[in-house]
Amino acid sequence: MAPCRLPVLPVALLWVLASSSSSPSTVAPPRDLQITDPGLLGSLDVEWRPPPHIQTFNECTVKYKFEYRSTGDRDWKVIFTRKLKLRVGFDLSRSAEVRLQTLLQGRCTDDVEVHSDWVYATFQTSPQGNLESEVQNFHCIYHDWEYLKCTWQPGLLTPHGVHYGLYYWYQGLEQALQCGHYIQEQGINVGCVLQNLSQAEYQDLNICVNGSAAATLLRPLYTTLHLHNLAQPSAPEQLVLSLSAAQELLVAWSPPGGRAPPHCLEYEVQVAEEDAGEAAAAWAIVSTQMETALTISRANQSHVSCVRVRGRTNIFCADQGFWSEWTQACFSVSRKEDKQLFILIPVILSLSISLIIFMLIGQCKKRREKSRGHWVSASVLGCRGHGKQVQPRWVPPGFGI
Incomplete structure (x- = not known):
């Protein structure tokens, strides 16, 4: 398949526009303006010759005002030059338009800038295919x-x-x-x-x-x-969340790897907060910045805070750019009620364990006494003390009363 260099029409439509001024110009326009295609997919060569007898203006500076656009563009792009050849880019799917004039200024014009009439040229590739x-x-x-x-x-x-x-x-x-x-x-x-x-x-x-x-x-x-x-950069790296003493969420991350210049990146930070048992809240933008750290206040003291960060080329390095993928992390924060509950649970457990231990000890003592016998009073045995104190009597195991 042949490369994208199409047959072109010869240079055409070269003319000089008559001056709209009532007085004639004091300098002639450039001559032989032409456009050629070197086969560089839209970069065209534009060249011309200086106006006749320009060497007579040896006390003045001669330069050219060059303007160009593709058909359909509203504005002309402007170049001031002293050269006689330029290479400029066009959309070859449309016609290329250029115009040129001579500018003269110096002692020969009393330092007043004098300009010539415009000369024009166009260029278009021959249509090919539907x-x-x-x-x-x-x-x-x-x-x-x-x-x-x-x-x-x-x-x-x-x-x-x-x-x-x-x-x-x-x-x-x-x-x-x-x-x-x-x-x-x-x-x-x-x-x-x-x-x-x-x-x-x-x-x-x-x-x-x-x-x-x-x-x-x-x-x-x-x-x-x-x-x-x-x-489009890669997603930011090493996203870390932590909580400050003032209960603020501290967010930090690192620029992505690759060749993306760190000073050319900006970041968008979004946060979603939810309370335990509730559905996740919608993401909300909290910052668009060039720094790689941010402090986020937690006004509603939510139970869970999730943060995501993405990056793109900033306005200092590009007119626009594509956002990267998101880097996301979540941070769970204990609420006041949860903290109180966490304190009560160990206390209740300790008391319960102590009570169980005391009950077990009491049962063990009763079983030990039953296995060794038990003491009974004399009255239980049918003895009469007749006014004298009677000592309790030991009954061996197995004997009833």
Whole structure:
């Protein structure tokens, strides 16, 4: 399958717009503005020649105001340069538009900036294949700042036996490269894993997903990615909960492993509290922060507190990012009633054991006396003391009264 470099229309639609000012410009516009495709999946080369007789303005600085956009974009991107060639990125599924003017300022203009009329140029690839043959649901995630995983689904009008290929390019590569590790379903490439992309961070990563099938042209998909906006870190590590002397919940964790820069991460902390015997409460956000520790007040003095934490790239390192998975832990706190009960239980057990021991000792003494005989008084034996004290008499075991 041929790489994603399609036949292009020759440079076209080059013209000069007449000045809307009533007085003519004092400097001419650039000449021979043209756009060419070096086959870098959306990075186009734009070059021009300086205006005629520019060398006569040797007491002034000559520079150019360059603006560009893809058809449909509302705003123009602006570059001020003294160069005569630029390489800028476009969405090749749409037309590329550029405009350029000369800026002159210095002693020759009494330090007043003078600008020329605009010159314009456009560029468009020749349409190929039905629009519905383009892959669908293209989605990428930069996992842990270590590898990029992109997935897609075949287009609606995909013939049998289709073969998809992903090509990519970023500044520093001499040419576009093809994916070396595809993800397949039923023998069809539906994804790609790209590694070693650290040099592509914070710059344009041009992607093209092209398809081929016997005697059928398929519409290629072009897109430009920014890895820092697609980053998804791993879940935070070593989440620990403890209770302070003031009955506050202390939460601490560590940044995730991998290549995710710790200073580029922010964390969301949620808490759910419940009383014993009740259903678990809903999770509530308590903080979004860059620090890896937090103190949470326990206003309702709940019996069980559960905390979960997740992370993503913060606004200082990306415009957006994907949240990680949750790290979760729970902490059970004894209530006042439970503490009182825990104190009473040992006391009750001690008293019960002591009572049982005393009863056992009493029973043992009775059994010992019964086995040795017993004492009876003289009156029981029928003796008369006649006023004298009669001593009790010992009756051996086995003798009745």
